[in-house]
Amino acid sequence: MKKIQLISRIMKGLFWLACIGSVIFTIAAWATGSELYSIIHFQIYTLSPNLSFTNQPTSIKLYGFLLTLIPTILISGLFYFAARLFGLYQSGRVFEPVNARYVIKISATILLWIPLRPIYGALMSNLVTQITGKATSLVIFDAGYFADALVGILFLVVGWVMLEAAKLNEEQKLTI
Secondary structure (H helix, E strand, O other), X not given: OHHHHHHHHXXXXXXXXHHHHHHHHHHHHHHHOHHHHHHXXXXXXXOOOOOOOOOOOHXXXXXXXXXXXXXXXXXXXXXXXXXXXHHHHHOOOOOOHHHHHHHHHHHHHHHHHHXXXXXXXXXXXXXXXXXXXXXXXXXXXXXXXXXXXXXXXXXXXXXXXXXHHHHHHXXXXXXX
């Protein structure tokens, strides 16, 4: 159990760092422009990775920043739920229904990205093409949708199995 607690403490710390860091990096990327990208190899998810927002009007930057909050909030949510899950493991709470609920919340967050992804892509493509002078919204479906759905469903099934296992564990404790 001590190994699980040690690894869980490390993972919890990494997930909290990633949760807060993803928000800070997004804010810093929009505040500093392309200088940050070259330093930390961080890229805002757009259709044009080499596009610079540095010399754009404040309204375009604000619109872009607000748009990138969509995936940033979801990613931070994933990291938050994972940090909470590993916090439970760290405290020795392994076979409890609350653990399964966090896994299901991770699944729900991943599955929520599936319908939001084309909306985000259309809005971001509209922003990018506004900068070039021809506003166009593109909706792109690629293999990433299937991968997201598969991972989301996998986490959902694992969460359900964990929930059932927690119920069995509770029943077993009551059995003499």
